[in-house]
Amino acid sequence: MQLPKIKIPKKYLKIGAWIFGVILIICMALGAVAYSKREALLKKMVAKAIAKADKDYGLDVKIGSAGFTGLSTVKMTAISVVPKDRDTLSNIGELSVGVKLFPLLFGNVKLSEVKLNDGYVSIVLKDSTTNIDFILKRKKKDSTENKGKANLPEIANNILNQVLYKIPDDMDVKNMVFKFNDHDTAKLSFATTATIDGGDLKSTINVNNGESTWHIDGLVKPGRKKLSFSAYADGKKLELPYLNQKLHAKLSFDTLQTELKDAGYSGDDYKISGSWSVKNMLINQARIASNDIIIQSAKLDADVLVGPNFIALDSTSTAYLKDAEIHPYVKYTLGKNKIYELKLNAEEQDAQAVLNAFPQGLFESLEGLKVQGKVKYNLNFYLDTKIPDSVRFSSTLTPVDFKIIQWGKTNLQKINSPFVYTPYEYGKPMRDITIGPSNPNFTPLSSISKNFINAVLTAEDPSFFTHNGFVEESIRKSIAVNFKEKKFKRGGSTISMQLVKNVYLSRQKTLARKAEEILIVWLIEHNHLVSKQRMLEVYFNIMELGQNIYGIGEASRYYFGKQPADLTIGDGLFLASIVPKPKASMYKFMADGSLKPYMFNYFRFMGNIMARRGLTPGDTSGYGFYNVRLREGLRQYLAPDTAVVDTTAFDEEDEGMPPVIMQDKNKNLFDRIFGGGSKKDTGNRQAIKPGDTAKTKKQLRQERREQRRREKELENPQ
Known part of the structure; x- marks a missing residue:
């Protein structure tokens, strides 16, 4: 089918050309005026930003000089940021920032170029304060001002866009140091040199003045919402000394890779797709295991969904450990009643591959065990915090032609x-x-x-x-009670x-020992x-x-x-x-x-x-x-x-975790996860608490000595 030709009279073409020309001339005139006034406008904007930082955040911001070095590039020198009554947060010698002009027409600030020379950012934790408290105070103020129902998908979209907009097309960072001081008991410093050239990221990070050298390389395409990074260290594993100093834990790996594949709306939800993988990751922490645990190869292909009132790792995600794989589903529903959901689904697969996939050092007594056949696994957990007694729990590991053909370290x-x-x-x-x-x-x-x-x-x-080693109803009730x-x-x-x-x-x-216990019970x-x-x-x-x-x-x-x-x-x-x-x-x-x-x-x-x-x-x-x-x-x-007896003084619950010696009194991550601080050895607890609180210290000491004598006699009865 041939479209009919549309003839436009020359008179209208001339009128259109004149209108376009006039608009172009006006834009050029306005641009010339703006260009001539831009230095004054920049100074006014800088002054306004400094005043706002002081008023809203309590920040003392100083800029030695600021001016344009190109059509849309601003160069600033001697920049310092000092929170009120806190240590200096940042000091930068020279910073040049270029923005893209076209997005500005729509109110979006996207960076085209960043150059930074000689600077540092220092986060200091001291007593119960930090020099980034102003961020938390501002967030609290914003939350009181915005009492309306939050739109989580929109928030996720805005946050991700703001992060991506701040990644420039070209970057050159020299001698930028990131410092972290935790109560003077654990310190970190990262002296960073990094470049982005046409989307190719190259960086070198000097950790703690030569303790190790890290590299983070990758490809960044923020406009397409695609990012990929790979982290590794020169001649050794990549590890964080801070974890060992502060938490008495060790975490290291050969390489760590992460990728943002896509992000966008999926119906009413916001979906973020990406992956994470690690090679030869070593974990050592007393609450997890007494020895090193090594995960040789692990990968997670993840689809994260942000809904109107929930955040979820979708069941389309897949976790890989060597040749074994499992589909996780994790959902956290916000609101008056917080709801936690967890589902794991491992389809039927080779049993030996599953056994080989377990991290090295996790199940010591089963090392060398050989099996044949297949297994599949399903777990379902649901907890509504308002009605914990209604918690749902089921866990099923199903064998298919499963057989043990060779014992490992331990004959079961x-x-x-x-x-x-x-x-x-x-x-x-x-x-x-x-x-x-x-x-x-x-x-x-x-x-x-x-x-x-x-x-x-x-x-x-x-x-x-009648049971096969486990009673799901008992476990379910324990979860509710705990x-x-x-x-x-x-x-x-x-x-x-x-x-x-x-x-x-x-x-x-x-x-680790608890997990090993569960597996051995199932095998037996x-x-x-x-x-x-x-x-x-x-x-x-x-x-x-x-x-x-x-x-x-x-x-x-x-x-x-x-x-x-x-x-x-x-x-x-x-x-x-x-x-x-x-x-x-x-x-x-x-x-x-x-x-x-x-x-x-x-x-x-x-x-x-x-x-x-x-x-x-x-x-x-x-x-x-x-x-x-x-x-x-x-x-x-x-x-x-x-005599009044505190029977809780005699035995700890076996599932309790061992204490971790800390360098300060602040609770660490593991304390928050497992509860409480370090416990004293139950062997030093007093078995009897005298009922008469008016007894003298001497009388109490005598009673304790007598009690210890009785206990020794009980240990060796005649």
Whole structure:
């Protein structure tokens, strides 16, 4: 189809040409006037900016000279920024900034050129103040002025655009030093030289006056919303000394790469796509693991969504560890009720590839383990902070033709035969205990009273014979309780988990050890490496039931002078009651060897549960409470009936993290994540708090000495 020709009379063409010419002349005239007045306008704008910085932020800004060196390039010298009553924030010898003219017509300031010579930016943390407090104060003021509902996608778009607009097409930075001083206990300095030429970024960073040399190279295309960077160091790993100095942690890697692939609106949401990858990353921190953990290769292809009231890592994202991959979904919903969501989905993949993908040093006891078959994994977690009791949690690792073909460092079937168990107290080995017939205190499961077995199972793990090592409902309730209490108060460990923790793993309380515990439990339970009966038998023979008392054989003779087969329902309930805090066991007795009255409610509560389940006959008198009697030889060591005991002083929850020695009193990142500061060794805690607060210091010292003497006698009973 041929379009018809449109004929425009010459008269109208001439009129149009005259109008365009007049507009062009006017623009040129205005431009000439603006050009002639630009120095005066610049001085006025500089003065206005300095006044605004002083009024709004309390900043004393000084500029030695400012003037144009080109059509749109401003050169300034001797620039200093000093917050009120704080250390100098910045001092720059010479700075030239060029802007793009066309975006200015639409109110956008985009940099075309930046040149900087001889300057520094210094952030100082001192006491409870910093020299960047003015930023936080301004943000607080802005938040009170803008009480309307925030549009998160628009905010994300504006922030990203502002960052990209400030990246120039060409840059030349020489001798720019970034300093950080944290209470004079940890210092960092980065002397930087960097250039951008046609989008190619090259930089060299001198860390702490020659301690190491870093390089950050890449490609920047801010107009297309595409950025890519690669960081590495000369002749060594790239690491931050600050982490070791301040947090007693080590973090290093060979190379780190990050990329912004795209950003823009996706419906009502704002979507940012990018990737992050690292090679040979080393992590060492006492709360995470006692040894170096090395992640040889990791990558995350991420799609981040910013919605009207949420921020999410979308399920289209993929995380790679070597040849294994998993799809994460993380969502944080803001508002009156904060909501946390986490989903992990690993599709069916080679089991050995998954095992090989675990970071080196994470699972020491499983090093060298060979498996065949496939596995898949799903996790679902949802917590509405307003109704924590409704928390949802499920975790499923599904084997497909899975089989262990070679043991690693540890034979997970070792407990099927006699073995030597070494219990630890406060990180120190106590004594070797043979779990087998050669030990006179070893008691086969068939020789243990059902009263004791049923009492412990009811109290510790009612579904032991039916679960596969984990009870999701117990874990779910623990999450709810711990969230409401804002601390770790309740655990979700099964007997299987307690057994693995004590027999196969070190006594170090770290996140890595907890993760290893979970994996070993899964391997044992799903592959039926150890029968439930043998697991229970071993557990009953290694469990701590008092000060240096291990196993039911030692405990039944120690407390009651009985064989394990002869324990009554009352004896069983008492022993079950001390499992969570075995070192407090002696303080449950009166001076005559009978139980203290406060224990009656426990007996009635647990006894009623057992009766409903058909594990014991109903007993309105308290399920043997009044028949429990400590053997006469131990009664001389009992504390007075009037003594007030803090039973929390005897045992820490196992899941608690070890203390980290700090160089100052400020809380660090790990304290904020895991809660609290460093804890004292529980071995130095006082077991008894005298009820009479009016006692003299001398009397208190004498009581403590007497208590220590009793404890030593209890450790070595006659």
